Amino acid sequence: MQPPFALSSEDFARFEEEGFLAIQGLAAPAEIARVREIYDRLFAEKAGHERGLHLDMVSPDDSAAAVPRLTQLLNPPEFAPELLETDFRKNALAVARQLLGADAEPWFEHAICKPARHGAATPWHQDEAHRNDLGVTYRQISIWMPLQEATIENGCMRYISGSNRGPVLTHRSPHNDPRIMALECADEFDATRETFVPLNAGDAVVHDSRTLHGANANRTDAPRRAYIMAFRGAVHSAPEFRGYPWNLEKRTAADARAKAWSERGGLLGRTARAIGGALGRFFRRVRRKAGSLIRGKE
Numbered sequence: 001m002q003p004p005f006a007l008s009s010e011d012f013a014r015f016e017e018e019g020f021l022a023i024q025g026l027a028a029p030a031e032i033a034r035v036r037e038i039y040d041r042l043f044a045e046k047a048g049h050e051r052g053l054h055l056d057m058v059s060p061d062d063s064a065a066a067v068p069r070l071t072q073l074l075n076p077p078e079f080a081p082e083l084l085e086t087d088f089r090k091n092a093l094a095v096a097r098q099l100l101g102a103d104a105e106p107w108f109e110h111a112i113c114k115p116a117r118h119g120a121a122t123p124w125h126q127d128e129a130h131r132n133d134l135g136v137t138y139r140q141i142s143i144w145m146p147l148q149e150a151t152i153e154n155g156c157m158r159y160i161s162g163s164n165r166g167p168v169l170t171h172r173s174p175h176n177d178p179r180i181m182a183l184e185c186a187d188e189f190d191a192t193r194e195t196f197v198p199l200n201a202g203d204a205v206v207h208d209s210r211t212l213h214g215a216n217a218n219r220t221d222a223p224r225r226a227y228i229m230a231f232r233g234a235v236h237s238a239p240e241f242r243g244y245p246w247n248l249e250k251r252t253a254a255d256a257r258a259k260a261w262s263e264r265g266g267l268l269g270r271t272a273r274a275i276g277g278a279l280g281r282f283f284r285r286v287r288r289k290a291g292s293l294i295r296g297k298e
C-alpha cells in the first residue's frame, strides 16, 4: 500500500462503535524486514537503558539479574533515525489525521517486545489511564503494528469492544507495586465483549485511548515484536483534570534513571547538552530540508 492510506466510511463507523479497527498493509514486507533488523539490534543493545527509555514494564525493573518479561523501548527513532523515513509512518499519520482531524500530530512512539516463551501478558488497561498532563484534554489513538504475525498464542492485541464509549476506569499498579511501570484495570468490565485481533506482519490495529485492551503471554518460541505510534488531536483546556492517583504514586526505576541521566555533569553538563541538542535539531532540520529539495528535483 502506498501512502496516503484512506479509510472507508464503514471503517470510521466501526472505529467509533468498537474502539478499534484492524488495517491491512500499513507497511510492505521489505520495510517490515528492515525495521525488524533495527528493532532486534536496539533491544539486544538495550539502547536507552541508562536514560530510562528501555525498561521492563511488568517488574520493578531495578536488577540487572532480572529476566525482562515485557520490554519497552521509548522513542526508537532517537537511536535509529532511519525509522523516520518509512512508509508505515506516513500511512499511520494519514490514518490518524482521518480519525482525529487535520491537526492530529505524532504524540509518542514505542516498541514492545514479548520475549519468546516467557513474555508476560499485557494487563488490561486504557491508555488514557496513563495520562499525566494536567489541565488539558485531547483525543488520542495508538497504531499498533506487529513485525511478524501476531497470534493469540504469541500475544496479539485483545480489546473490550465498545469500552471506548465509557469512562476512564480505576487502575492500579500490578501487585499494587508503584515501582512497576504498567497499569492494570481495577474495575469490573464486560469480559464477554473481549475480541482478539490476530494480524499479519505489516498489518496494524488502531485503538482509541479509552479502549480497554491487553494481550496474552507469549507461549511461542519466537519473540513477539510490536511497534506502536500514538497520535493526539486538538488539545483543549480541562482545568478539572488534576491527574490520576495511580500515576501520582508511581516510583519507577526507569524514571530514576531518566532523572540521573538528565542531571549528570551538574549545571555545566546540562548547559552543554542544551546547546548540543539545539545544534543537533538545527542540523537535522537542514539535512531534511536539503533531502526534500534534492528529491523534488529528481
Ligand SMILES: O=C(O)CCC(=O)C(=O)O
Binding pocket: 112, 122, 127, 142, 144, 155, 213, 214, 215, 226, 228
Ligand atoms: O504490545 C502490547 O502488548 C501492548 C501494547 C499496548 O498496550 C498499547 O499499544 O497501548
